[in-house]
Amino acid sequence: MNLGREIGGVGWEIGGVGWEIGGVGWEIGGVGWEIGGVGWEIGGVGWEIGGVGWEIEGVGWEIEGVGWEIEGVGWEIEGVGWEIEGVGWEIEGVGWEIEGVGWEIEGVGWEIGGVGWGEIGGVGWEIGV
Incomplete structure (x- = not known):
């Protein structure tokens, strides 16, 4: 069954479930929606918003300026954030990433x-363990 509707500046469409609105809306494969400046989309679960949003495969979200994404677990923020395969995160200016x-x-x-260790302001070391 396919549900969907759009209203001038408002509307939504469903594969599973979903809708979109000119400036607001969302779409769902599993569940999700997106809004011009706000919205989210889910494969598993997730959403994204022009300036705020997140997306999940496992679990995760990303926000323009703030956000994170998870395969295992993780998130990234423009300026601050982290991403995990095992566990880890990275921050623009500060951050870290983990495989081990x-x-x-x-x-x-x-x-x-x-x-x-990588390097720290011209100082650093690395270990093969």
């Missing part, structure tokens, strides 16, 4: 395959 465990910061940070 680790993080990196612009100017400061470290990353671990086994264990290791």
Whole structure:
């Protein structure tokens, strides 16, 4: 069954469930919606908003300026954020990412395959463990 409707500046469409509105709306494969400046979309679950939003495969969301995305678990924020495969996050200017465990910061940070440090403002070290 396919449900869907659009109203001048308002409307929505459903594959599973969903709708969109000129400036507001959402669409669902599983569940989701998007709004010109606000909205979200779900494969599993998720949504995105022009300036705010998130999307989930496992779980996650992203916001222009703030947001995160998860495969395992994680999020990223423009300016601040992190992403996880195992576990990790990265921040523009500060952040870290983990496959095993680790993080990196612009100017400061470290990353671990086994264990290791990247470089910190001209100082750093790396370990093969």
